[in-house]
Amino acid sequence: MKKAVGMLSLLLSAALFTLPHQLHAQAPDTLVLDANPTQGSGPTIDQAISGDTTVSGQRVNPNRVYVLQQAGPVDTVYFIGSIIYSRYNLTIIGKPNPVTGMLPVIAPAYYASGGSPREFFDPQGGSVTFRNLYFLFKNINGAGITGNGIDPIGDSITVTLDHCVFDDYARINQYAVYLNGSWDKLFVTNCEFRDFQAATTNQAGGASWASGTLPADTVVFVNNTLFCINGGLAGGPGFHKYVRIEHNTMFLCRGQALQSREISNASIKNNIFYGVAALGADTNSYLNQAHEGSFITNQVFGFDSLSATRNPPYNLAESDRHITIENNAYFWPQAFLDNFTTFKSDTGSTITPPVWMSTYVTAMFTNQSTWPNNLAQNNTNVDPGFDPSFTAPAVDSLNLFIKDIWTAGGTSGHYWGQYMDDPYTVYLVPNHEVSGNWASTQGYPVPENLAYSNTTLQSAGTDGFALGDLNWYPDQLKVYNTTAVRQLQNAVPTKFALSQNYPNPFNPTTRIEYSVPQNEFVSLKVYNVLGQEVATLFEGTQRNGNYSVTFDGSMLASGVYIYRLQSGEGASIAKKLVLMK
DSSP states (O other): OHHHHHHHHHHHHHHHTTSOGGGGOOOOOEEEEOOBSSTTSSOOHHHHHHTTBOTTSOBSSTTOEEEEEOOSSSOOEEEEOSOBOOSSOEEEEEEOOTTTOOOOEEEEOOOTTSOOOSOSBOOOSSEEEEEEEEEESBOTTSOBOOSOSBOOOSTTOEEEEEEEEEEOTTOOSOEEEEEOSTTEEEEEESOEEEOOOOSSSSOOSEEEEEOTTOOEEEEEEESOEEEEESSOSEEOSSEEEEEEEESOEEEEESSOSEEOSEEEEEEEESOEEEEETTTOEETTSGGGOSGGGTOOTTBSBOOOOOOTTTSGGGTOOGGGOEEEEESOEEEOOHHHHHHHHHHHHHHOOOEEOOBSSOHHHHHTTTOTTTOTTOEEESOEEOOOOOOHHHHHHHHHHHHHHHHHHHHTTTOSOOOGGGGGGSTTOOOOOOOOOOOSSTHHHHOSSOSOOOOOSOTTGGGOSTTSSOSSOGGGSHHHHHHHTTOOOEEEOSOOOSSOEEOOOBSSSBSSEEEEEEEESSSEEEEEEEEETTSOEEEEEEEEEEOSEEEEEEEEOTTSOSEEEEEEEEETTSOEEEEEEEEOO
16 A cells, blocks of 8 residues: 555655646745844835846846745834836735734835835736735835836736735825736735825825726636725726625725726625715716716625627627626615715705616526526625724714815815814824824724624525634634635636636645536545645535635645646646745
Protein backbone atom coordinates (compact mmCIF):
# COMPACT_ATOMS: atom_id res chain seq x y z
CA MET A 1 0.00 0.00 0.00
CA LYS A 2 2.83 2.39 0.89
CA LYS A 3 4.46 1.59 -2.44
CA ALA A 4 1.23 2.39 -4.29
CA VAL A 5 0.86 5.68 -2.43
CA GLY A 6 4.45 6.58 -3.21
CA MET A 7 3.94 5.80 -6.89
CA LEU A 8 0.75 7.89 -6.95
CA SER A 9 2.64 10.81 -5.43
CA LEU A 10 5.33 10.44 -8.09
CA LEU A 11 2.74 10.31 -10.87
CA LEU A 12 0.96 13.38 -9.47
CA SER A 13 4.26 15.24 -9.30
CA ALA A 14 5.01 14.31 -12.89
CA ALA A 15 1.54 15.36 -13.99
CA LEU A 16 1.83 18.70 -12.26
CA PHE A 17 5.16 19.37 -13.94
CA THR A 18 3.46 19.05 -17.33
CA LEU A 19 1.29 22.06 -16.54
CA PRO A 20 1.95 25.43 -18.20
CA HIS A 21 5.08 27.15 -16.93
CA GLN A 22 3.12 29.93 -15.28
CA LEU A 23 1.74 27.44 -12.79
CA HIS A 24 5.22 26.50 -11.67
CA ALA A 25 6.71 29.90 -11.01
CA GLN A 26 8.69 30.05 -7.84
CA ALA A 27 6.99 31.02 -4.62
CA PRO A 28 6.61 34.78 -4.37
CA ASP A 29 9.23 36.60 -2.38
CA THR A 30 7.98 39.31 -0.06
CA LEU A 31 9.25 42.83 0.28
CA VAL A 32 8.18 44.33 3.60
CA LEU A 33 7.61 48.07 3.43
CA ASP A 34 7.86 50.12 6.59
CA ALA A 35 5.24 52.71 7.41
CA ASN A 36 6.20 56.38 7.65
CA PRO A 37 5.36 58.09 10.93
CA THR A 38 5.49 61.36 8.99
CA GLN A 39 5.73 62.10 5.32
CA GLY A 40 9.34 62.25 4.17
CA SER A 41 10.69 59.93 6.81
CA GLY A 42 10.98 57.07 4.35
CA PRO A 43 10.21 56.05 0.77
CA THR A 44 6.61 56.25 -0.35
CA ILE A 45 4.93 53.15 -1.76
CA ASP A 46 5.35 54.36 -5.34
CA GLN A 47 9.07 54.95 -4.77
CA ALA A 48 9.51 51.44 -3.40
CA ILE A 49 7.68 49.87 -6.32
CA SER A 50 9.41 51.98 -8.99
CA GLY A 51 12.77 51.00 -7.50
CA ASP A 52 11.81 47.38 -8.11
CA THR A 53 10.81 47.92 -11.75
CA THR A 54 12.89 47.93 -14.95
CA VAL A 55 13.02 50.82 -17.40
CA SER A 56 10.66 48.92 -19.70
CA GLY A 57 8.09 48.74 -16.91
CA GLN A 58 8.53 45.07 -16.01
CA ARG A 59 8.98 43.69 -12.50
CA VAL A 60 12.51 42.65 -11.52
CA ASN A 61 10.89 39.74 -9.66
CA PRO A 62 7.50 39.03 -11.27
CA ASN A 63 6.30 37.09 -8.22
CA ARG A 64 7.06 39.75 -5.66
CA VAL A 65 4.42 40.54 -3.06
CA TYR A 66 4.61 43.83 -1.17
CA VAL A 67 3.73 43.49 2.50
CA LEU A 68 2.71 46.46 4.63
CA GLN A 69 3.50 45.54 8.20
CA GLN A 70 3.75 47.52 11.42
CA ALA A 71 5.40 46.06 14.47
CA GLY A 72 5.04 48.88 17.00
CA PRO A 73 2.13 50.00 19.17
CA VAL A 74 1.55 53.25 17.22
CA ASP A 75 -0.38 53.16 13.95
CA THR A 76 1.36 55.10 11.23
CA VAL A 77 0.65 55.77 7.57
CA TYR A 78 1.89 54.58 4.19
CA PHE A 79 1.99 57.44 1.69
CA ILE A 80 1.65 57.37 -2.09
CA GLY A 81 3.50 60.26 -3.71
CA SER A 82 2.46 59.74 -7.33
CA ILE A 83 0.07 57.54 -9.27
CA ILE A 84 1.33 53.98 -9.63
CA TYR A 85 1.03 52.91 -13.29
CA SER A 86 1.61 49.15 -13.16
CA ARG A 87 1.92 47.11 -16.35
CA TYR A 88 2.41 43.83 -14.52
CA ASN A 89 0.77 41.79 -11.78
CA LEU A 90 0.80 43.78 -8.57
CA THR A 91 -0.04 42.43 -5.12
CA ILE A 92 -0.04 44.45 -1.90
CA ILE A 93 -1.00 42.70 1.32
CA GLY A 94 -1.42 44.45 4.67
CA LYS A 95 -0.94 42.87 8.06
CA PRO A 96 -2.99 44.37 10.90
CA ASN A 97 -1.03 46.03 13.67
CA PRO A 98 -0.42 43.30 16.28
CA VAL A 99 -1.03 45.75 19.12
CA THR A 100 -3.95 47.88 17.90
CA GLY A 101 -5.46 45.54 15.30
CA MET A 102 -5.67 48.43 12.81
CA LEU A 103 -5.23 47.81 9.10
CA PRO A 104 -2.27 49.53 7.43
CA VAL A 105 -3.45 52.96 6.22
CA ILE A 106 -2.63 54.18 2.70
CA ALA A 107 -3.05 57.93 2.19
CA PRO A 108 -2.08 60.39 -0.56
CA ALA A 109 1.10 62.35 0.06
CA TYR A 110 0.76 66.13 -0.01
CA TYR A 111 2.78 68.45 -2.22
CA ALA A 112 4.55 71.58 -1.02
CA SER A 113 2.74 73.46 -3.77
CA GLY A 114 -0.60 72.12 -2.54
CA GLY A 115 -2.70 69.21 -3.65
CA SER A 116 -1.89 65.52 -3.79
CA PRO A 117 -1.80 62.64 -6.31
CA ARG A 118 -4.99 62.48 -8.37
CA GLU A 119 -5.37 58.71 -7.89
CA PHE A 120 -3.70 55.79 -6.09
CA PHE A 121 -3.30 53.06 -8.73
CA ASP A 122 -3.83 53.14 -12.52
CA PRO A 123 -3.08 49.58 -13.69
CA GLN A 124 -2.28 49.34 -17.39
CA GLY A 125 -1.98 45.56 -17.61
CA GLY A 126 -1.91 42.34 -15.64
CA SER A 127 -3.83 41.84 -12.42
CA VAL A 128 -3.82 43.79 -9.17
CA THR A 129 -4.65 42.42 -5.73
CA PHE A 130 -5.11 44.41 -2.50
CA ARG A 131 -5.88 42.82 0.84
CA ASN A 132 -6.11 44.07 4.45
CA LEU A 133 -5.63 47.75 3.62
CA TYR A 134 -7.31 51.00 4.68
CA PHE A 135 -7.41 53.48 1.78
CA LEU A 136 -7.87 57.01 3.09
CA PHE A 137 -8.66 59.51 0.34
CA LYS A 138 -7.55 62.60 2.26
CA ASN A 139 -4.20 63.60 3.74
CA ILE A 140 -3.33 65.60 6.83
CA ASN A 141 -3.14 68.87 4.86
CA GLY A 142 -6.70 68.49 3.64
CA ALA A 143 -5.92 67.61 0.01
CA GLY A 144 -7.52 64.49 -1.34
CA ILE A 145 -7.75 62.07 -4.23
CA THR A 146 -9.69 63.94 -6.90
CA GLY A 147 -9.94 61.11 -9.41
CA ASN A 148 -10.63 57.48 -8.57
CA GLY A 149 -8.87 55.27 -6.08
CA ILE A 150 -8.07 52.40 -8.46
CA ASP A 151 -8.45 53.29 -12.13
CA PRO A 152 -7.53 50.47 -14.56
CA ILE A 153 -6.82 51.92 -18.00
CA GLY A 154 -6.17 48.71 -19.92
CA ASP A 155 -8.17 45.81 -21.30
CA SER A 156 -8.78 42.47 -19.57
CA ILE A 157 -7.37 43.64 -16.24
CA THR A 158 -8.44 41.84 -13.07
CA VAL A 159 -8.84 43.81 -9.84
CA THR A 160 -9.22 41.83 -6.60
CA LEU A 161 -10.06 43.57 -3.31
CA ASP A 162 -10.44 41.71 -0.03
CA HIS A 163 -10.77 42.99 3.54
CA CYS A 164 -10.15 46.60 2.53
CA VAL A 165 -11.75 49.85 3.69
CA PHE A 166 -12.18 52.77 1.28
CA ASP A 167 -12.80 56.01 3.17
CA ASP A 168 -13.46 59.21 1.24
CA TYR A 169 -13.61 62.00 3.77
CA ALA A 170 -12.37 64.24 0.95
CA ARG A 171 -15.90 63.99 -0.53
CA ILE A 172 -14.94 64.61 -4.13
CA ASN A 173 -16.52 63.14 -7.26
CA GLN A 174 -14.90 59.72 -7.62
CA TYR A 175 -15.25 55.97 -7.26
CA ALA A 176 -13.16 53.49 -5.35
CA VAL A 177 -12.70 51.51 -8.60
CA TYR A 178 -13.34 52.88 -12.09
CA LEU A 179 -12.98 50.33 -14.92
CA ASN A 180 -11.64 52.12 -17.99
CA GLY A 181 -10.89 49.13 -20.23
CA SER A 182 -12.78 46.48 -22.14
CA TRP A 183 -13.60 43.15 -20.50
CA ASP A 184 -12.08 44.03 -17.14
CA LYS A 185 -12.91 41.91 -14.08
CA LEU A 186 -13.58 43.07 -10.54
CA PHE A 187 -13.82 40.84 -7.45
CA VAL A 188 -14.67 42.56 -4.15
CA THR A 189 -15.08 40.64 -0.89
CA ASN A 190 -15.27 41.68 2.77
CA CYS A 191 -14.75 45.39 2.09
CA GLU A 192 -16.38 48.60 3.32
CA PHE A 193 -16.91 51.78 1.32
CA ARG A 194 -17.73 54.77 3.50
CA ASP A 195 -18.48 58.46 3.15
CA PHE A 196 -18.14 58.75 -0.65
CA GLN A 197 -20.12 61.95 -1.16
CA ALA A 198 -20.01 64.68 -3.77
CA ALA A 199 -21.53 68.12 -4.19
CA THR A 200 -23.77 67.51 -7.22
CA THR A 201 -26.96 65.63 -7.95
CA ASN A 202 -25.26 63.02 -10.12
CA GLN A 203 -24.44 59.66 -8.58
CA ALA A 204 -20.66 59.79 -8.80
CA GLY A 205 -18.92 58.61 -5.71
CA GLY A 206 -19.44 54.92 -5.07
CA ALA A 207 -17.83 51.50 -5.03
CA SER A 208 -17.32 50.87 -8.77
CA TRP A 209 -18.24 52.05 -12.24
CA ALA A 210 -17.52 50.87 -15.79
CA SER A 211 -16.55 53.72 -18.11
CA GLY A 212 -18.47 54.89 -21.16
CA THR A 213 -19.74 52.21 -23.50
CA LEU A 214 -16.88 49.78 -22.83
CA PRO A 215 -17.96 46.25 -21.86
CA ALA A 216 -17.19 44.78 -18.44
CA ASP A 217 -16.57 41.05 -18.16
CA THR A 218 -17.23 40.22 -14.51
CA VAL A 219 -18.23 42.23 -11.43
CA VAL A 220 -18.53 40.34 -8.14
CA PHE A 221 -19.45 41.86 -4.75
CA VAL A 222 -19.80 39.43 -1.83
CA ASN A 223 -19.96 40.35 1.88
CA ASN A 224 -19.37 44.10 1.64
CA THR A 225 -20.84 47.20 3.29
CA LEU A 226 -21.60 50.58 1.70
CA PHE A 227 -22.07 53.20 4.39
CA CYS A 228 -23.41 56.71 3.69
CA ILE A 229 -22.26 57.10 0.08
CA ASN A 230 -23.52 58.69 -3.12
CA GLY A 231 -23.40 55.84 -5.58
CA GLY A 232 -23.94 52.13 -5.42
CA LEU A 233 -22.09 48.88 -5.77
CA ALA A 234 -21.67 48.75 -9.53
CA GLY A 235 -22.85 50.34 -12.74
CA GLY A 236 -22.03 51.95 -16.03
CA PRO A 237 -23.72 52.67 -19.34
CA GLY A 238 -21.93 49.83 -21.11
CA PHE A 239 -22.50 46.10 -21.28
CA HIS A 240 -21.96 43.85 -18.23
CA LYS A 241 -21.43 40.16 -19.01
CA TYR A 242 -21.82 38.82 -15.47
CA VAL A 243 -22.70 40.50 -12.16
CA ARG A 244 -22.93 38.79 -8.78
CA ILE A 245 -24.11 40.80 -5.76
CA GLU A 246 -24.51 38.63 -2.66
CA HIS A 247 -24.65 39.30 1.09
CA ASN A 248 -24.00 43.05 0.94
CA THR A 249 -25.33 45.76 3.24
CA MET A 250 -26.12 49.18 1.78
CA PHE A 251 -26.91 51.83 4.38
CA LEU A 252 -28.20 55.26 3.28
CA CYS A 253 -26.97 55.49 -0.30
CA ARG A 254 -28.45 58.21 -2.45
CA GLY A 255 -27.70 56.32 -5.68
CA GLN A 256 -28.93 53.01 -7.02
CA ALA A 257 -27.53 49.66 -5.96
CA LEU A 258 -26.89 48.62 -9.55
CA GLN A 259 -27.17 50.90 -12.55
CA SER A 260 -26.48 49.11 -15.81
CA ARG A 261 -28.82 48.83 -18.76
CA GLU A 262 -27.27 45.95 -20.66
CA ILE A 263 -26.61 43.05 -18.32
CA SER A 264 -26.37 39.55 -19.73
CA ASN A 265 -26.30 37.55 -16.49
CA ALA A 266 -26.79 38.73 -12.91
CA SER A 267 -27.37 37.09 -9.53
CA ILE A 268 -28.52 39.48 -6.77
CA LYS A 269 -29.46 37.78 -3.54
CA ASN A 270 -29.30 37.90 0.26
CA ASN A 271 -28.62 41.66 0.43
CA ILE A 272 -29.99 44.49 2.59
CA PHE A 273 -30.81 47.79 0.90
CA TYR A 274 -31.58 50.37 3.60
CA GLY A 275 -32.35 53.87 2.36
CA VAL A 276 -30.99 53.16 -1.15
CA ALA A 277 -31.74 55.35 -4.19
CA ALA A 278 -32.45 58.00 -1.56
CA LEU A 279 -32.22 61.00 -3.89
CA GLY A 280 -35.54 60.20 -5.50
CA ALA A 281 -36.40 61.62 -8.90
CA ASP A 282 -38.08 64.60 -10.51
CA THR A 283 -40.20 63.55 -13.48
CA ASN A 284 -39.57 66.95 -15.09
CA SER A 285 -35.78 66.86 -14.71
CA TYR A 286 -32.93 65.43 -16.70
CA LEU A 287 -32.85 62.50 -14.27
CA ASN A 288 -35.65 60.90 -16.26
CA GLN A 289 -33.98 61.27 -19.64
CA ALA A 290 -32.94 57.70 -20.40
CA HIS A 291 -33.53 54.89 -22.82
CA GLU A 292 -37.07 53.50 -22.52
CA GLY A 293 -37.79 56.08 -19.83
CA SER A 294 -37.14 53.57 -17.03
CA PHE A 295 -33.51 54.27 -16.22
CA ILE A 296 -34.24 56.79 -13.46
CA THR A 297 -32.73 57.30 -10.05
CA ASN A 298 -35.60 56.50 -7.71
CA GLN A 299 -35.46 52.70 -8.02
CA VAL A 300 -32.97 50.34 -6.41
CA PHE A 301 -32.01 48.72 -9.72
CA GLY A 302 -31.40 50.62 -12.96
CA PHE A 303 -32.15 47.80 -15.37
CA ASP A 304 -33.46 48.51 -18.83
CA SER A 305 -34.43 46.79 -22.04
CA LEU A 306 -31.82 46.43 -24.76
CA SER A 307 -31.39 49.24 -27.25
CA ALA A 308 -31.31 48.33 -30.92
CA THR A 309 -28.49 50.79 -31.48
CA ARG A 310 -26.35 49.36 -28.69
CA ASN A 311 -27.11 45.65 -28.83
CA PRO A 312 -25.46 44.43 -32.08
CA PRO A 313 -21.84 44.30 -30.86
CA TYR A 314 -22.76 41.68 -28.28
CA ASN A 315 -25.48 39.81 -30.22
CA LEU A 316 -27.63 39.73 -27.11
CA ALA A 317 -31.40 39.28 -27.26
CA GLU A 318 -33.84 39.89 -24.42
CA SER A 319 -34.44 36.13 -24.19
CA ASP A 320 -30.70 35.58 -23.66
CA ARG A 321 -30.61 37.50 -20.40
CA HIS A 322 -30.58 35.73 -17.03
CA ILE A 323 -31.20 38.06 -14.07
CA THR A 324 -32.13 36.62 -10.68
CA ILE A 325 -33.11 38.84 -7.73
CA GLU A 326 -34.14 36.90 -4.64
CA ASN A 327 -34.23 36.96 -0.85
CA ASN A 328 -33.30 40.61 -0.47
CA ALA A 329 -34.65 43.06 2.12
CA TYR A 330 -35.23 46.73 1.33
CA PHE A 331 -36.52 49.52 3.55
CA TRP A 332 -36.90 53.30 3.78
CA PRO A 333 -37.40 54.77 7.29
CA GLN A 334 -40.72 56.55 7.78
CA ALA A 335 -38.94 59.80 8.66
CA PHE A 336 -37.25 59.61 5.28
CA LEU A 337 -40.51 59.04 3.37
CA ASP A 338 -42.26 61.79 5.34
CA ASN A 339 -39.54 64.19 4.24
CA PHE A 340 -40.59 63.74 0.61
CA THR A 341 -44.26 64.30 1.46
CA THR A 342 -43.51 67.50 3.36
CA PHE A 343 -41.17 68.78 0.68
CA LYS A 344 -43.71 68.20 -2.09
CA SER A 345 -46.43 69.87 -0.04
CA ASP A 346 -44.30 72.91 0.77
CA THR A 347 -42.85 73.44 -2.70
CA GLY A 348 -45.34 71.89 -5.09
CA SER A 349 -42.49 69.94 -6.67
CA THR A 350 -42.81 66.68 -8.59
CA ILE A 351 -40.11 64.91 -6.63
CA THR A 352 -40.97 61.26 -6.03
CA PRO A 353 -39.49 59.02 -3.33
CA PRO A 354 -37.61 55.83 -4.20
CA VAL A 355 -39.26 52.51 -4.99
CA TRP A 356 -38.01 48.94 -5.19
CA MET A 357 -38.61 48.69 -8.96
CA SER A 358 -40.32 50.93 -11.47
CA THR A 359 -43.33 49.66 -13.40
CA TYR A 360 -41.19 49.03 -16.45
CA VAL A 361 -38.48 47.13 -14.58
CA THR A 362 -41.13 45.09 -12.78
CA ALA A 363 -42.40 44.03 -16.20
CA MET A 364 -38.95 42.66 -17.00
CA PHE A 365 -39.57 40.06 -14.29
CA THR A 366 -43.25 39.36 -14.99
CA ASN A 367 -43.41 39.38 -18.81
CA GLN A 368 -42.12 35.86 -19.43
CA SER A 369 -42.70 35.99 -23.18
CA THR A 370 -40.12 38.77 -23.58
CA TRP A 371 -37.87 37.94 -20.61
CA PRO A 372 -38.29 34.19 -19.98
CA ASN A 373 -35.13 33.82 -17.87
CA ASN A 374 -35.54 36.68 -15.37
CA LEU A 375 -36.66 35.85 -11.84
CA ALA A 376 -37.56 38.04 -8.85
CA GLN A 377 -38.85 36.37 -5.69
CA ASN A 378 -38.86 36.59 -1.88
CA ASN A 379 -37.83 40.26 -1.80
CA THR A 380 -39.43 41.99 1.18
CA ASN A 381 -39.95 45.53 2.41
CA VAL A 382 -38.98 45.15 6.06
CA ASP A 383 -37.00 47.08 8.66
CA PRO A 384 -33.77 45.25 9.62
CA GLY A 385 -33.59 47.11 12.92
CA PHE A 386 -30.25 48.89 12.86
CA ASP A 387 -29.07 50.74 15.97
CA PRO A 388 -31.32 53.85 16.21
CA SER A 389 -28.61 55.83 18.04
CA PHE A 390 -26.93 56.50 14.73
CA THR A 391 -29.74 55.60 12.28
CA ALA A 392 -32.10 58.43 13.31
CA PRO A 393 -29.63 61.34 13.20
CA ALA A 394 -28.05 60.01 10.00
CA VAL A 395 -31.48 59.95 8.34
CA ASP A 396 -32.11 63.52 9.57
CA SER A 397 -28.86 64.63 7.95
CA LEU A 398 -29.74 62.91 4.69
CA ASN A 399 -33.19 64.55 4.70
CA LEU A 400 -31.62 68.00 5.01
CA PHE A 401 -29.31 67.26 2.15
CA ILE A 402 -32.11 66.01 -0.14
CA LYS A 403 -34.23 69.12 0.49
CA ASP A 404 -31.28 71.38 -0.18
CA ILE A 405 -30.07 69.63 -3.32
CA TRP A 406 -33.51 69.65 -4.95
CA THR A 407 -34.26 73.22 -3.92
CA ALA A 408 -30.97 74.44 -5.39
CA GLY A 409 -31.38 72.36 -8.53
CA GLY A 410 -28.10 70.61 -7.99
CA THR A 411 -26.00 73.76 -7.86
CA SER A 412 -25.82 74.40 -4.14
CA GLY A 413 -22.30 73.01 -3.79
CA HIS A 414 -23.37 71.31 -0.59
CA TYR A 415 -22.52 67.74 0.24
CA TRP A 416 -24.42 65.38 2.41
CA GLY A 417 -21.72 64.96 5.08
CA GLN A 418 -21.76 68.73 5.61
CA TYR A 419 -24.98 68.25 7.55
CA MET A 420 -23.42 65.70 9.86
CA ASP A 421 -22.02 68.65 11.83
CA ASP A 422 -25.40 70.33 12.19
CA PRO A 423 -26.28 71.09 15.84
CA TYR A 424 -29.45 69.02 15.75
CA THR A 425 -27.70 65.87 14.54
CA VAL A 426 -25.64 63.78 16.91
CA TYR A 427 -24.18 61.29 14.47
CA LEU A 428 -20.92 62.38 12.90
CA VAL A 429 -19.00 60.57 10.20
CA PRO A 430 -15.57 60.90 11.84
CA ASN A 431 -13.18 63.54 10.61
CA HIS A 432 -10.63 61.17 9.16
CA GLU A 433 -7.51 63.22 9.30
CA VAL A 434 -4.26 61.29 9.41
CA SER A 435 -2.87 61.48 12.93
CA GLY A 436 0.14 60.05 14.69
CA ASN A 437 -2.00 57.54 16.54
CA TRP A 438 -4.69 56.46 14.11
CA ALA A 439 -6.39 53.99 16.40
CA SER A 440 -7.17 56.63 19.01
CA THR A 441 -9.61 58.32 16.65
CA GLN A 442 -10.63 55.54 14.30
CA GLY A 443 -10.85 52.19 16.00
CA TYR A 444 -10.89 48.93 14.06
CA PRO A 445 -11.91 48.64 11.41
CA VAL A 446 -14.66 51.28 11.44
CA PRO A 447 -16.72 52.86 14.25
CA GLU A 448 -20.16 51.85 12.94
CA ASN A 449 -21.79 48.50 13.67
CA LEU A 450 -24.43 47.34 11.20
CA ALA A 451 -25.57 44.20 12.96
CA TYR A 452 -29.37 44.41 13.25
CA SER A 453 -32.13 43.24 15.59
CA ASN A 454 -34.59 41.61 13.16
CA THR A 455 -34.11 37.93 14.03
CA THR A 456 -36.10 36.72 11.03
CA LEU A 457 -33.65 38.32 8.62
CA GLN A 458 -30.73 36.74 10.49
CA SER A 459 -31.54 33.44 8.77
CA ALA A 460 -33.47 34.60 5.70
CA GLY A 461 -30.82 34.03 3.03
CA THR A 462 -31.18 31.45 0.29
CA ASP A 463 -28.31 29.71 2.09
CA GLY A 464 -29.86 30.04 5.57
CA PHE A 465 -27.48 32.79 6.67
CA ALA A 466 -28.28 36.38 7.64
CA LEU A 467 -29.15 38.87 4.93
CA GLY A 468 -26.52 41.52 4.33
CA ASP A 469 -22.80 41.61 5.00
CA LEU A 470 -21.88 38.58 7.11
CA ASN A 471 -18.83 40.37 8.50
CA TRP A 472 -21.28 41.82 11.04
CA TYR A 473 -22.02 38.20 12.04
CA PRO A 474 -18.57 36.62 12.40
CA ASP A 475 -19.90 33.27 13.64
CA GLN A 476 -22.06 32.92 10.55
CA LEU A 477 -19.27 34.19 8.30
CA LYS A 478 -16.95 31.45 9.47
CA VAL A 479 -19.51 28.78 8.60
CA TYR A 480 -20.38 30.51 5.31
CA ASN A 481 -16.72 30.45 4.29
CA THR A 482 -16.46 26.72 4.78
CA THR A 483 -19.80 25.53 3.39
CA ALA A 484 -20.12 23.08 0.52
CA VAL A 485 -20.06 23.85 -3.18
CA ARG A 486 -22.79 26.29 -4.25
CA GLN A 487 -24.27 26.52 -7.73
CA LEU A 488 -24.27 29.99 -9.26
CA GLN A 489 -27.41 31.20 -11.01
CA ASN A 490 -25.94 32.37 -14.30
CA ALA A 491 -26.03 31.07 -17.86
CA VAL A 492 -25.43 27.40 -18.57
CA PRO A 493 -21.75 27.03 -19.55
CA THR A 494 -20.63 25.70 -22.91
CA LYS A 495 -17.19 24.51 -21.85
CA PHE A 496 -15.28 22.94 -18.98
CA ALA A 497 -13.60 25.85 -17.17
CA LEU A 498 -11.74 26.73 -13.98
CA SER A 499 -11.38 30.35 -12.83
CA GLN A 500 -8.49 31.87 -10.92
CA ASN A 501 -9.19 31.84 -7.22
CA TYR A 502 -9.88 35.13 -5.47
CA PRO A 503 -8.44 36.61 -3.47
CA ASN A 504 -4.95 35.43 -4.38
CA PRO A 505 -2.71 35.49 -2.34
CA PHE A 506 -5.12 34.64 0.47
CA ASN A 507 -5.27 33.96 4.20
CA PRO A 508 -6.89 31.72 5.18
CA THR A 509 -9.82 31.35 2.74
CA THR A 510 -10.31 31.88 -0.98
CA ARG A 511 -13.12 31.28 -3.47
CA ILE A 512 -12.80 29.02 -6.52
CA GLU A 513 -15.37 29.02 -9.33
CA TYR A 514 -15.65 26.44 -12.10
CA SER A 515 -18.00 25.40 -14.91
CA VAL A 516 -19.34 21.98 -15.91
CA PRO A 517 -20.98 21.94 -19.39
CA GLN A 518 -22.76 18.58 -19.00
CA ASN A 519 -23.87 16.20 -16.27
CA GLU A 520 -20.74 14.26 -15.35
CA PHE A 521 -18.36 13.11 -12.64
CA VAL A 522 -15.91 15.84 -11.57
CA SER A 523 -13.28 16.31 -8.89
CA LEU A 524 -11.68 19.47 -7.54
CA LYS A 525 -8.58 18.88 -5.45
CA VAL A 526 -5.66 20.84 -4.04
CA TYR A 527 -2.04 19.64 -4.13
CA ASN A 528 1.25 20.94 -2.83
CA VAL A 529 4.14 21.54 -5.23
CA LEU A 530 5.37 17.95 -4.63
CA GLY A 531 2.14 16.60 -6.06
CA GLN A 532 0.75 15.49 -2.72
CA GLU A 533 -3.00 15.92 -2.26
CA VAL A 534 -3.82 18.27 0.63
CA ALA A 535 -7.58 18.80 0.16
CA THR A 536 -10.56 17.49 -1.79
CA LEU A 537 -13.05 20.30 -2.36
CA PHE A 538 -15.51 18.22 -4.37
CA GLU A 539 -15.69 14.74 -5.85
CA GLY A 540 -18.85 13.36 -7.38
CA THR A 541 -21.41 13.81 -10.13
CA GLN A 542 -22.64 17.33 -10.85
CA ARG A 543 -25.28 18.75 -13.17
CA ASN A 544 -24.24 21.17 -15.88
CA GLY A 545 -23.77 24.62 -14.37
CA ASN A 546 -21.43 27.10 -12.74
CA TYR A 547 -20.18 26.43 -9.21
CA SER A 548 -18.37 28.18 -6.39
CA VAL A 549 -16.51 26.67 -3.44
CA THR A 550 -14.37 28.03 -0.61
CA PHE A 551 -10.94 26.59 0.13
CA ASP A 552 -9.80 27.01 3.76
CA GLY A 553 -6.02 26.83 4.12
CA SER A 554 -5.87 27.55 7.85
CA MET A 555 -4.29 24.14 8.55
CA LEU A 556 -1.63 24.49 5.87
CA ALA A 557 1.72 26.24 5.76
CA SER A 558 2.27 29.36 3.67
CA GLY A 559 3.32 28.65 0.10
CA VAL A 560 2.25 27.83 -3.45
CA TYR A 561 -0.39 25.14 -4.05
CA ILE A 562 -2.00 23.73 -7.19
CA TYR A 563 -5.74 23.21 -7.55
CA ARG A 564 -6.97 20.89 -10.28
CA LEU A 565 -10.43 20.39 -11.82
CA GLN A 566 -10.82 17.04 -13.54
CA SER A 567 -13.77 15.47 -15.36
CA GLY A 568 -14.70 11.82 -15.68
CA GLU A 569 -13.97 12.06 -19.40
CA GLY A 570 -10.36 13.04 -18.84
CA ALA A 571 -10.49 16.82 -19.17
CA SER A 572 -8.21 18.52 -16.66
CA ILE A 573 -7.38 22.12 -15.76
CA ALA A 574 -4.97 23.26 -13.05
CA LYS A 575 -4.01 26.64 -11.62
CA LYS A 576 -1.87 27.85 -8.76
CA LEU A 577 -2.92 29.60 -5.60
CA VAL A 578 -0.77 31.28 -2.96
CA LEU A 579 -1.41 30.98 0.78
CA MET A 580 0.29 33.79 2.69
CA LYS A 581 -0.06 33.89 6.47
